[in-house]
Amino acid sequence: MRCSNCGAEVGRSDRFCGSCGALVAQPVAATVGAPVAPGLVQSERSPAVVWPSPPAGLAPPSMPSVTARERRHGIVGGLLGIVGALVVLLACVLPYSSFASDSGKVFYSFFNPGFEGGLWFAAEPVGVTVMGIVAALAIVISRRPVVQIAGAALLVGIGAQTLLLFIGYLGSRLTVEIGVAVGLAGALSLAIGGFIAAIRVVRAEGKP
Helix, strand or coil: CECCCCCCECCCCCCECCCCCCECCCCCCCCCCCCCCCCEEECCCCCCCEEECCCCCCCCCCCCCCCHHHHHHHHHHHHHHHHHHHHHHHHHHCCCEEEEECCEEEEEECCECCCCCHHHHHHHHHHHHHHHHHHHHHHHHCCCHHHHHHHHHHHHHHHHHHHHHHHHHHCCCCEECHHHHHHHHHHHHHHHHHHHHHHHHHHHHCCC
16 A cells, blocks of 8 residues: 555555655545444444344333223222221121120120120231232232232232131021121222222233
């Protein structure tokens, strides 16, 4: 190659002309300006690297969206869980059984079991109520499927356990009172709320 200033012969690795001292222009790399295959984009920082470009009219894949109906199902399930937990707490205050004594009718409830130190008998239903409300709020507030399905499973489990608890009082030799009916309604509300919320999460996650 020759010097662009004086025309003297210079080597390809020379930076300056040995005759006039001018800076020798280096040849452009063969990769720069090379034809790029269709559908590929040439990188500005590294001309030799090409990146595939998406076909025209094809949008990038997106995460499954939750429809308004599915969102309503989650809210309904969570609200049923909250209502069910509060109804169970009310059932614990109301009498679940009674019997007639010489001094009159005696009522028993979780908060008044009729024996010394029996107030601790109410610890379980109170704990169930708190767990039910926490699980229902997790379903309504959280957007993470793992949290929602865990809350739904907890509601179903609590509802089933509470349902069996109050069904057991139906076989009592004492007179069954309104607290049992209220407790059964609350337990069903807990279980149904968890079931609805679980179906909503499964359907949303199963969408393509």
